[in-house]
Amino acid sequence: MDEASDLRPESWTVSSNTAVRLSFVDEEGAVQFSPTFTYPIYGDSEQIFGYKDLQILLAFDSVTFKPFFNVKYEAKLADIDEDVQTKALKVLPEGDVVVKDEIAWVDAFNKERESFDLPGEDKKIASYNREGQDFVVYRVDLRDKNVRKLHRRMQIFTLFLIESASYIDEHDEGWELYMSFNTGNKKCVGYSTTYKYWKYMGAESFDSTEKTVQTGKISQFLIFPPYQSKGHGSELYNAIFNDWIKDTSVFEVTVEDPNEEFDSLRDRNDLKRLYVSGIANKIPQELPISDEWIETQRSAFKLEKRQFQRLLEMLLLYTSSPNFRLQVKKRLYEKNFDLLVDLDAPTRNDKLQTAFLSIKDEYDTILASLKLKRQEEFDSAQVSKKIKSK
Numbered sequence: 001m002d003e004a005s006d007l008r009p010e011s012w013t014v015s016s017n018t019a020v021r022l023s024f025v026d027e028e029g030a031v032q033f034s035p036t037f038t039y040p041i042y043g044d045s046e047q048i049f050g051y052k053d054l055q056i057l058l059a060f061d062s063v064t065f066k067p068f069f070n071v072k073y074e075a076k077l078a079d080i081d082e083d084v085q086t087k088a089l090k091v092l093p094e095g096d097v098v099v100k101d102e103i104a105w106v107d108a109f110n111k112e113r114e115s116f117d118l119p120g121e122d123k124k125i126a127s128y129n130r131e132g133q134d135f136v137v138y139r140v141d142l143r144d145k146n147v148r149k150l151h152r153r154m155q156i157f158t159l160f161l162i163e164s165a166s167y168i169d170e171h172d173e174g175w176e177l178y179m180s181f182n183t184g185n186k187k188c189v190g191y192s193t194t195y196k197y198w199k200y201m202g203a204e205s206f207d208s209t210e211k212t213v214q215t216g217k218i219s220q221f222l223i224f225p226p227y228q229s230k231g232h233g234s235e236l237y238n239a240i241f242n243d244w245i246k247d248t249s250v251f252e253v254t255v256e257d258p259n260e261e262f263d264s265l266r267d268r269n270d271l272k273r274l275y276v277s278g279i280a281n282k283i284p285q286e287l288p289i290s291d292e293w294i295e296t297q298r299s300a301f302k303l304e305k306r307q308f309q310r311l312l313e314m315l316l317l318y319t320s321s322p323n324f325r326l327q328v329k330k331r332l333y334e335k336n337f338d339l340l341v342d343l344d345a346p347t348r349n350d351k352l353q354t355a356f357l358s359i360k361d362e363y364d365t366i367l368a369s370l371k372l373k374r375q376e377e378f379d380s381a382q383v384s385k386k387i388k389s390k
């Protein structure tokens with residue numbers, strides 16, 4: 001680089017999303033990946049000024065998540081006070097991070113691994129096999145000191161991967177964590193923080209029953225990048241959902257601030273659950289579909305009303321129901337009543353039609369991503385399975 005370009009501020013500015021390099025380490029080596037967000041640590045502009053070829057290395061043992069931190073750079077401006085290390089250490093567990101000394105870090109995690117155990121059998125809520133490996137989902141909480149330690153180490157990934165995430169209050173005993181582990185090598189592939197909130201169902205219900213009704217909320221949900229797109233997200237989500245279906249105190253399942261990827265995962269899995277139940281054949285051939293029917297089904301599946309309505313519409317589209325278009329338009333009309341009521345009829349119809357087509361496109365994409373078997377095929381597959389197993 002010549003001297004003139006060396007004086008330009010941009011020569012000394014790097015994106016913090018590029019500078020931060022995350023890795024998971026095991027006996028085979030390291031898997032490196034980048035964060036999606038670093039603004040909670042390095043500021044809204046996600047730019048770091050004052051360094052050349054800056055690398056902020058943050059590595060985790062893939063079993064214990066024992067963290068290692070190091071900073072490398074080619075040059076640093078003399079009067080720069082941007083302390084990239086202090087900022088990162090602030091969001092990592094105090095006194096737990098090994099800085100610079102790689103050998104000390106490897107020794108430390110190898111020693112920890114000797115006594116590292118998965119949560120007890122009583123915490124197991126689901127299991128599955130993926131690519132020949134066994135995985136178990138556990139329901140745990142932060143009163144368990146091993147879980148607390150692991151969670152303190154891994155919670156930085158919520159900042160790196162989920163927009164507007166912040167740390168949960170670990171002293172609040174209401175938090176329950178669902179963690180998914182590979183039982184062969186004890187690696188955690190992902191986890192979710194959840195909370196059950198008391199739901200007020202109105203004075204009549206409050207007075208008539210002693211039973212508490214709760215909303216199960218999925219707060220933070222993540223699969224670590226090296227393990228993404230292999231179905232672990234779907235397994236974890238279904239494990240949580242099935243756990244709450246069994247829990248008679250849970251009235252419905254909600255999600256805090258889902259992003260597009262989570263919405264897609266949720267839609268695909270909720271739709272499969274509904275479809276497999278055979279509901280597609282039971283949708284009343286009426287227009288509009290009665291609110292009572294929607295409420296009965298919604299509560300049986302513990303889905304939020306808005307989510308259930310969308311899934312119902314997807315099923316109407318999937319089964320080529322003549323009621324699909326009018327059911328969607330009815331919902332759109334009611335939702336946007338204040339905006340639409342003053343428009344003249346042609347403009348109103350035009351707006352509704354545009355919104356309808358965009359929703360149909362969205363549903364087509366979701367349905368195309370799911371290889372749902374037609375219900376008749378599903379039924380006959382079930383029958384032949386039963387005959388074979390006799």
Ligand SMILES: CC(=O)SCCNC(=O)CCNC(=O)[C@H](O)C(C)(C)COP(=O)(O)OP(=O)(O)OC[C@H]1O[C@@H](n2cnc3c(N)ncnc32)[C@H](O)[C@@H]1OP(=O)(O)O
Nearest residue numbers: 161220221222223228229230231232233234258259261262
């Ligand atoms: C409430 C909240 O916290 S919102 C924030 C959600 N979290 C984040 O965004 C954090 C970063 N991202 C993640 O953690 C993950 O990517 C998640 C949670 C969004 C998804 O988890 P994943 O394990 O990747 O999901 P899953 O594998 O089940 O499905 C994702 C994709 O893999 C595909 N897939 C599923 N199973 C397999 C398989 N066996 N082989 C290959 N691909 C598969 C799916 O079709 C899907 O495809 P798409 O990406 O085109 O939609």
